[in-house]
Amino acid sequence: MLDNNQLLRFTTAGSVDDGKSTLIGRLLYDSKSIFEDQLAAIENTSKKKGHDGVDLALFTDGLRDEREQGITIDVAYRYFTTPKRKFIIADTPGHIQYTRNMVTGASTANVATILIDARHGVIEQTKRHAFIASLLQIPHIIVCVNKMDLVEYSEEVFNNIVAQFEEISSKMLVTDVRFIPMSALLGDNVVNRSKKMGWYQGAPMLHTLETMHISSDVNKVDARFPVQTVLRPQSDRHRDYRGYVGRISSGVLRVGDEVTVLPSGFTSVIKGINLFDQELSEAFAPMSVSITLEDDIDISRGDMIVRSNNKPAASQDIEVMLCWLNDKPARPRAKYTIKHTSNDQKAMIKEVIYKVDINTLGRVNDNSELEMNSISKVKIRTTKPLMIDSYRENRTTGSIILVDDATNETVAAGMVV
Numbered sequence: 001m002l003d004n005n006q007l008l009r010f011t012t013a014g015s016v017d018d019g020k021s022t023l024i025g026r027l028l029y030d031s032k033s034i035f036e037d038q039l040a041a042i043e044n045t046s047k048k049k050g051h052d053g054v055d056l057a058l059f060t061d062g063l064r065d066e067r068e069q070g071i072t073i074d075v076a077y078r079y080f081t082t083p084k085r086k087f088i089i090a091d092t093p094g095h096i097q098y099t100r101n102m103v104t105g106a107s108t109a110n111v112a113t114i115l116i117d118a119r120h121g122v123i124e125q126t127k128r129h130a131f132i133a134s135l136l137q138i139p140h141i142i143v144c145v146n147k148m149d150l151v152e153y154s155e156e157v158f159n160n161i162v163a164q165f166e167e168i169s170s171k172m173l174v175t176d177v178r179f180i181p182m183s184a185l186l187g188d189n190v191v192n193r194s195k196k197m198g199w200y201q202g203a204p205m206l207h208t209l210e211t212m213h214i215s216s217d218v219n220k221v222d223a224r225f226p227v228q229t230v231l232r233p234q235s236d237r238h239r240d241y242r243g244y245v246g247r248i249s250s251g252v253l254r255v256g257d258e259v260t261v262l263p264s265g266f267t268s269v270i271k272g273i274n275l276f277d278q279e280l281s282e283a284f285a286p287m288s289v290s291i292t293l294e295d296d297i298d299i300s301r302g303d304m305i306v307r308s309n310n311k312p313a314a315s316q317d318i319e320v321m322l323c324w325l326n327d328k329p330a331r332p333r334a335k336y337t338i339k340h341t342s343n344d345q346k347a348m349i350k351e352v353i354y355k356v357d358i359n360t361l362g363r364v365n366d367n368s369e370l371e372m373n374s375i376s377k378v379k380i381r382t383t384k385p386l387m388i389d390s391y392r393e394n395r396t397t398g399s400i401i402l403v404d405d406a407t408n409e410t411v412a413a414g415m416v417v
């Protein structure tokens with residue numbers, strides 16, 4: 001069985017030039033996760049550009065170039081493995097679209113790393129990143145106070161930044177925050193312990209990532225299985241087979257479980273669970289499986305299979321915290337397509353309850369448009385009921401996105417309150 005504890009996903013966020021690329025490069029380089037041919041290419045380019053050592057940012061920048069050509073994805077994923085864990089880094093560039101990238105990369109993340117330039121301390125961007133991380137309820141935050149070499153590895157500078165950050169994070173819903181003073185450029189406290197900051201008692205970044213307790217990050221209680229596809233193989237031998245394919249959003253499903261199909265409300269019992277050719281007796285989030293039921297029920301894409309004694313709410317009126325991601329502001333009472341798990345419906349933003357002032361984290365009541373990067377609490381009305389949980393309980397069935405039908409762009413991401 002797959003062990004959730006083996007895989008840790010993290011996102012990186014910071015302002016331009018805080019050193020994100022350098023940090024990722026340093027992590028991969030010092031943990032020896034860069035392939036030799038890639039390394040040779042980077043060493044070559046570094047030499048050509050007149051660098052003494054290796055320019056670590058080249059490593060992720062190369063990756064970005066690849067991405068720029070594939071216009072459909074806005075987040076680049078980088079994988080690496082140490083003997084203790086596998087890691088997936090969602091690398092989100094620091095330009096103006098950061099909210100969008102963070103939201104996209106962060107919805108499944110265990111850890112958000114937020115970079116701060118030690119010379120500048122906590123800036124508006126840091127507040128926004130921390131707030132989004134808390135809104136997305138990313139379970140762990142690592143604040144990387146980078147470029148410590150440029151402030152003489154000063155403990156006082158570090159402590160001041162910790163205090164600044166704690167002042168803002170105390171107003172948010174964050175449970176686990178760690179602070180690491182580092183120099184990504186010189187390799188202090190990234191993989192190897194710094195010899196220049198004896199005053200720091202904590203672990204370097206990689207060790208922190210390797211040992212963090214993440215097995216309670218997934219919801220193992222509420223079984224939710226949004227159906228993506230219905231399989232009806234045509235061959236005679238499998239004529240009776242009807243499999244429902246999807247990814248388990250949360251919880252565990254077992255053969256023999258009594259289940260309810262939503263929205264129809266029909267009940268049945270799980271007959272089989274398949275993972276490719278393998279027959280399983282149980283499966284859990286986030287596995288993608290095919291499920292068969294004892295009864296012949298009409299089920300289609302967008303339906304949800306749940307355990308009969310634990311159902312989500314079916315609702316057409318939902319309140320969400322909405323991050324607006326598009327440079328065109330929200331049009332009042334405009335219609336959008338709402339995407340929720342595998343279910344697409346039409347929806348309208350009925351009311352803006354309040355907006356969040358990112359500087360004070362206070363609520364503002366203004367009736368202006370929802371602009372790019374704004375965060376607000378809104379009421380949405382959908383044409384048909386959605387089977388929703390609160391985002392706090394379930395990061396998949398508690399989140400939605402809005403798509404503009406005219407342009408087919410994702411314009412907003414929201415968390416069900």
Ligand SMILES: Nc1nc2c(ncn2[C@@H]2O[C@H](COP(=O)(O)OP(=O)(O)OP(=O)(O)O)[C@@H](O)[C@H]2O)c(=O)[nH]1
Binds near residue numbers: 147150184
């Ligand atoms: N002195 C010093 N310079 C650093 C450190 N980390 C990064 N830099 C430098 O800061 C500059 C920006 O680094 P990048 O890694 O490109 O930073 P970034 O802008 O966050 O990266 P992206 O926005 O992701 O491209 C580069 O010139 C780095 O060499 C550090 O720890 N100390």
